[in-house]
Amino acid sequence: MSIEYGEAQLLPGEKIAITTDTATEPFWKKAKERKLTACRCASCGHFRMPPTPYCPECQSREMSWPDLPGTATVFSFAICTRSPYSGEPLIYVPxxxxxxxxxxxxxxxxxxxxxxxxxEIGMKVTVDWNPIQDDWLLPIFRPV
Ligand SMILES: [Zn+2]
Structure with missing residues (x-):
């Protein structure tokens, strides 16, 4: 028997705030242009997310931020049934x-x-954008 949860909901953007630092700000600035990126070591090419000041492979501090296609594959997920903000019933899928x-x-x-x-794990998804506090855009995903 499987449970029917219903439609996965968007979290309320007005409740979501982010902070940036020198290692993460390029990600958020690209997001504001509706471009998905990831931190890539400009020295050895290793990708790392979340962004960190040093490459874990070669310790270089040089970063690049290539535009990504915006598609992805579900590696893992959870089904949540309560709002993290109010505790009221809300179906959402991290x-x-x-x-x-x-x-x-x-x-x-x-x-x-x-x-x-x-x-399902392994399903193809594509990026979309959820407006959050301070005019930032949070990358979210929907099925291809
Ligand atoms: Zn590196």
Missing amino acids: VVVDLDGAPGARLVSNLIGIKAEDV
Whole structure:
């Protein structure tokens, strides 16, 4: 017997705030242009997410931020049934996705546009954008 949760909901953007630092700001600035990127070592090419000041492979501080295609594959997910803000009933689906064009880079996000009970590991998804506090855009995903 499978549970029917219903449509995965968007988290309320007005409740979501981010902070940036020198290592993460390029990601958020590209997101504001609706471009998905990931931190790539400009010295050895290793992708790392979340961005960190030093490459874990070669210790270089040089970073590049290539435009990615915006597609990804669901690596893992959860189905949540309560709002993290109010505790009221809310169906939403946190996901960890493998980013296309950035081998080894994963992003924690949310999935919408699908019934929660239909989400599967390995499914192809594409980026969309959720407006959040301070005019930032949060990358979220929906099925291709
Ligand atoms: Zn490196």
